[in-house]
Amino acid sequence: MCFQWWMKAASVAVLCAALCIRGPRPRRPGLRRYYADESICFTRLVFMTESHPLAAPPEGWGLLAGIPVRAGEPCPSDARVLERVRRDVARARVLPPGCTVEGARLMVADPACVVFTRETREAAAACRAHLARGGIAALGRYGRWEYGSIAHAMGQGRGWARAVDAAAAAVAG
Numbered sequence: 001m002c003f004q005w006w007m008k009a010a011s012v013a014v015l016c017a018a019l020c021i022r023g024p025r026p027r028r029p030g031l032r033r034y035y036a037d038e039s040i041c042f043t044r045l046v047f048m049t050e051s052h053p054l055a056a057p058p059e060g061w062g063l064l065a066g067i068p069v070r071a072g073e074p075c076p077s078d079a080r081v082l083e084r085v086r087r088d089v090a091r092a093r094v095l096p097p098g099c100t101v102e103g104a105r106l107m108v109a110d111p112a113c114v115v116f117t118r119e120t121r122e123a124a125a126a127c128r129a130h131l132a133r134g135g136i137a138a139l140g141r142y143g144r145w146e147y148g149s150i151a152h153a154m155g156q157g158r159g160w161a162r163a164v165d166a167a168a169a170a171v172a173g
């Protein structure tokens, strides 16, 4: 309970708005675009079919908008968020002519981004030490309470597995 409270206080949630778009795919839009304009509700757009071309039918493509919000705070309704995203996507002029938004859905990642302070570092270290005493290795973004990518989290898992293998081989051998 206490840890859950701390996690909320030390994290940011991200509302992920997924738009299903019918029409021609944008030419070389890049994987992601970042927005610092505070009048636009999202900070990032991900062009999903750039990394995964088969993730949408050929006559369409997917766009994911990321909207950071304070973790644990009440959010506006899905409909309001999606309406705002559609409006700001139009303002950002990312849809090629002939494209229409056929569907939209909202997913909430909470917690999403961890917040770093001296207190959070100390609390995370104390939690990890406590778990380690019980034989539990805490890895990954939330396990270690640090910023990292998917590759980073998987690398930690592989490294841990190699260390366990090596220790078992040393005992056996």
Ligand SMILES: Cc1cc2nc3c(=O)[nH]c(=O)nc-3n(C[C@H](O)[C@H](O)[C@H](O)COP(=O)(O)OP(=O)(O)OC[C@H]3O[C@@H](n4cnc5c(N)ncnc54)[C@H](O)[C@@H]3O)c2cc1C
Binding pocket: 014, 016, 066, 109, 111, 112, 113, 139, 140, 141, 142, 143, 148, 149, 150, 151, 153
């Ligand atoms: C909005 C957003 C966009 C991102 N974009 C990218 C990107 O484009 N590229 C990239 O490389 N990285 C990206 N990341 C980062 C990447 O998602 C994380 O670094 C990575 O997923 C961390 O892996 P993890 O195993 O630590 O945590 P997770 O992948 O979150 O896995 C933790 C799992 O534990 C489960 N779980 C939690 N509590 C319990 C419980 N009590 N019992 C059982 N199961 C539980 C959760 O359901 C979850 O499945 C993004 C993250 C966010 C939030």
